[in-house]
Amino acid sequence: MAFQDHFSGHATDYARARPTYPHALFAWISDQCRHHDLAWDVGCGNGQASLALVHHFQRVHASDPSEAQIAAAPSDPRVTWRVESAEHSALRNHSVDLVTAAQAYHWFNQERFCAEAQRVLRPGGVIAVWCYGRTRVDHGVDDVFNELYEHRLGPYWPPERRHVDDGYRHLPFPFEPISDPPRFEMTAEWDLGQYLDYLRTWSSSQRFLKETGRDAVSESGSAFASAWGDPARRREVRWPISLKAGRTADD
Numbered sequence: 001m002a003f004q005d006h007f008s009g010h011a012t013d014y015a016r017a018r019p020t021y022p023h024a025l026f027a028w029i030s031d032q033c034r035h036h037d038l039a040w041d042v043g044c045g046n047g048q049a050s051l052a053l054v055h056h057f058q059r060v061h062a063s064d065p066s067e068a069q070i071a072a073a074p075s076d077p078r079v080t081w082r083v084e085s086a087e088h089s090a091l092r093n094h095s096v097d098l099v100t101a102a103q104a105y106h107w108f109n110q111e112r113f114c115a116e117a118q119r120v121l122r123p124g125g126v127i128a129v130w131c132y133g134r135t136r137v138d139h140g141v142d143d144v145f146n147e148l149y150e151h152r153l154g155p156y157w158p159p160e161r162r163h164v165d166d167g168y169r170h171l172p173f174p175f176e177p178i179s180d181p182p183r184f185e186m187t188a189e190w191d192l193g194q195y196l197d198y199l200r201t202w203s204s205s206q207r208f209l210k211e212t213g214r215d216a217v218s219e220s221g222s223a224f225a226s227a228w229g230d231p232a233r234r235r236e237v238r239w240p241i242s243l244k245a246g247r248t249a250d251d
Contacts, residue, residue: 019188019198019239020048021102025130030056032126032178032245035097040120042086042113043104047073054078057098063089087112091120098126105129105244106163110172117175123251127175131164132186132239137195140227141235148199148220156204156211167242175246186239192224192231 026049030036039057041050043064050062054076063084064070070081084090086101086108099117101108117127134149136142163171190198199205199217208216225231 019132019186019237021052021186021241022184023052024182025184025241025243026052026056028182028184029098029100029126029128029245032128032247033097034124035122038096039098039100040089040091040096042089042099042101042117043107044073044081045069045102045104047079047081049100049102050079050081051076053098053100061089061091061096087116089116089120093119094122096120096125097122098128100127101129103131103164105168105171106131106160114172114174118248121248123249124247126178126245126247128243128245129168129173130184130241130243131168132241133164133167134239135195135198136238136240137235138227141224144220144223144227145199147223148216152216152220153202153204153208156207158203161204164242168244169242171244173244173246175248178245178247181243181245184241184243186241188237189234190237191234192228195228195235195237196221196224198237 036057037059039053039060041047041053041060041062044050044062045064045066046069047062050060051074053060058078060079061082062073062079063082063086065083065085067083070083073081082090086104099121101113105113121127134142135145137145188194196217200215205215205217208214228235
């Protein structure tokens with residue numbers, strides 16, 4: 001599968017407007033690991049998960065096939081940034097304690113990536129992949145959101161997006177599952193402008209803009225404003241997280 005680059009053209013906006021993962025997610029993943037020397041964050045994008053992992057691991061190898069995303073990632077001496085595909089890394093055999101893919105697994109060739117993860121993970125090493133889909137604010141805002149998501153931008157989503165919508169339930173994951181992980185969600189306190197900036201980072205929004213020359217989010221702006229109320233009012237935005245976690249076999 002060729003690298004499908006949906007984000008490099010707006011990497012800076014993507015880094016600025018995306019929500020952050022909860023600390024509890026990384027603490028739980030870390031607790032599943034026997035060793036904490038090296039983590040590999042695959043499809044790292046702007047490096048958000050990579051920087052969270054340095055609080056739990058001595059070193060982090062963060063890779064993404066997009067040069068623009070890596071160039072936008074912040075410098076940290078504990079993180080090694082690399083332009084690499086998910087299916088082929090420079091890591092040594094059985095050298096990694098944890099592999100993570102945050103909002104990225106659906107873009108990979110899953111069979112080849114899982115084989116690469118098996119190669120680099122230590123025996124008993126952990127792999128965790130997760131995604132987040134639709135936001136939740138309240139019924140009024142969510143109704144406008146769903147109209148934009150499903151109808152106006154529906155034809156502009158890449159086909160892989162369906163795996164996010166179904167929480168990765170139908171993607172292969174050939175690892176011994178870690179059962180019953182907690183339920184996590186992301187939250188942000190945003191005003192209307194921040195919320196709309198996030199919607200503009202969607203790959204479908206960018207494709208719509210490129211193909212039509214129009215901003216679909218702005219075209220829905222009045223409907224969002226009516227549902228939101230005072231645009232300066234900061235409201236809680238929530239994203240439920242779908243998580244798959246497993247480990248490799250012991251020796």
